[in-house]
Each structure stands twice: as structure tokens, then as C-alpha cells.
Amino acid sequence: MNWLESLARAWAEQSGWEMLAVVLALAYLILAVRQNAWCWAAALASTAIYTVLFWQVQLPMQSALNVYYMGMAVYGWWHWRHGGSADRALPVTRWPWRHHLIAVALIAVSTLISGFLLSRHADAAWPYLDSLVTWGAVVTTFMVARKLLENWAYWMVLNALAIVLFVERAMVLTAALYVAYLVLSVVGWASWLRAWRAQNETVSSQ
Template sequence: MDIFSWLNTPAFELLGRPVPYSDLFGNVFALLTVVLALRRNILSWPVQILGSILLFSASMSAGLGGNASRQVVIVAAAIWGWTQWRKSKAESGSVTVRWASRKERVLLIVALLAGTALFASILHIWNLSWSPIPDAYIFIGSLVAMYAQGRAIVEFWFVWLAVDLVGIPLAVSGGLVFSGAVYLIFLVMVIIGLRDWARRSRQTASSPYASASDLRAP
């Protein structure tokens, strides 16, 4: 048995549904990614890449083409975000977080809505998903969140929260029960991360030593 076949064999059962190793380990790395992002640790990006590779395999085995496509693009987005954080750390010694401007918030919302509509149409036409709208929403929402995360914008936590709320029922319906359970854990971690980044953003903005370069996006 090769590694790819083994990854999609059941590790155990949860609520009567098999949990493949790819789903198990992929979500473990996904949880670790959130923990590292909360700490603004640059290792969150390579960990996310590894987790996405595993979740790609799990999604394909579950017939979720949109979610599988999402993992491919997430790898590319993670590479971009990794370079952004490395650049920020090189310039200021740390990753400085901030709230988005009004224009940035509007662009994030438009990208989320328009992107979801477009990608849902593609999934439907090519018959790549049995639930194209939620599948597309998670795909586009993840990209929007990762873009905002790469820019160290606090609002990225709100986007992840919305993705989690849709991801829970979709994962369970697709047979990925373990992924659905992990999404519940994500909800708690996202709220913690949002509060932490919001606090750090206020501290940076109110610091008398903060320069203009400290407040700009990386």
C-alpha cells in the first residue's frame, strides 16, 4: 500500500463515520496553524501548507471538489503570506497587527461575495461538488482570510469565523465528521485569536513610541 492509499484508510470511527488518517492529521496541523497564528509565529505558514496537503487528500476522498481546490490555492496563498511575514519581521523585528481601513473592509466583503458566486457557478457547471454554494463560500472565504492574515489585518479572524460556521455542517454532511468536530474547536480558538489581535492592535495604535512604519501593513 502506497502512502496516498494509506492516508485515506480509516484511522478510527466517529459517530459511526470513518475518519481517514489524512483528515485526522490534516486537522491536527490546521489546529496547530491557528495556535501559531494567534501567537503571530511565522511557523504557522509552513504548518498550514503541510496540513492543506493532507486535507486535499481527505477532501478528494469525500467528493468535495471545491474544498480540495481550496487546499491547492491555500498552499499558494500560504507561501505568499509566509513571505509577507518574513518581510515584516526583517523590517521591524515582529509582525505588527492592525485593523483594516474602511476601503479594505469593503474590498474584503466584495471579494467574498463575488468570488463565492463565481466559484459556485464553476463547481455547479463542472459538477465538482454536491453542495456548490457552501463549498465555494468556504473556498473563497479561506482565500480572503489568508490574504487579510498575510496583511496582518485583525478582520481575518472574522472571516475565519464565518468560514467555520459554514464548514461544520458541510464537513459533517460530506462524511468528514472529524473535520466538523475540529471546526467547533476552531470557533473557540478564533474568538480567542480575535480578542488577542484586537488588543495588540489597540496597544500599537496608542503607543507613544509607535512610528508610521509600525502601523502600516507588512
């Protein structure tokens, strides 16, 4: 039960701002799993708070990532509501393998470059892991905004890595959030896969 006691103690020690950010972040993901466009409003509020919090604990890449998240929240809101044909809600789609190869290569190169620069020129903790989680999230958030099914598989990997990063930085409450994210990313994959299959069955029957 030591980890439960640590979590309870961490909860008591966390700021009200981090608690609010966690609640909003959970609301974002639950709504995203349900394909509800209001997820982007929750994301905008949560990421604004986390931009400041991550800067305070010397995770500059995570702080910068949340600035990007705020912009993507606006884009995602519009695209989910109007990105489909005839200005309809956006359907779930999939990428071909070559797009995934390009995405993974882009994440890897960006991670090496920013990790090297942070390790040499910034007071950053875990520069390469911080960079990997950051650049992976940049690509994957774009995938969410486009309603690409495979975003959930990317998040499974990134959420697991983020747990390690935040535990090391003593952000136990945020680490617990990413444990919930990891579970919800599996739920999201199953939910969106059902929606994608239903869409294909509807199209094939027409």
C-alpha cells in the first residue's frame, strides 16, 4: 500500500492549479474517447495551466508542448465540427503505413536534435526523454485533431514514457493522470475502432 500512501500524500501536497489541470485533462480525454468536440475546450483550459506548471519544474519542452496544445485545441474544435464532407462532423479515418513511417522518422530526428541542444545549452532534466514525449505528442495531437484511429496506439507508448518522466520530477499527481491516460488510450482505441468499422459498413451498404 506504500504507493497508495505516496499518491495520497502527493495529492495533499499538490497545488490547487495542478489539481484543476488534472481534472480538466481527464475531462478532455474522456470526451475525446466519446468523440465529443467539447473535449477541446477542456484541453485549452488544462494546457494553459500546465504551460506554467511544467516551466516551474524545469521541463521546458513539456511547457512548450502545452503552448502548442492550446493552438491545437482551437484547430481541433473547428475541424471536428466542420472537417467532414458537406461541413459535417469529421469521421474516424486511418493513415497508410508510409505516413506512419514518416511520422516516426520525424519524431526520432526532432528528438535527437532538441535532446542534444537541451543537454548542452539548457538546465533541463531528462532532455532526450522530455524531447521524445514532446515531439511524439506534437505529431499525435495532430492525429487526434484529424480523427485518425492510430493516434491511440501512439498515445499508449507516449503515456507510458511520460509516467516515468513525471515520477522522476516528483509530479506524482500528474504521473497518476498519465496512468489513467494509458488506460483510456486503450479504451479510446477500442471505441474509435468500432466507430470506424461502423462507418465502413454504412458506406459499403449504400
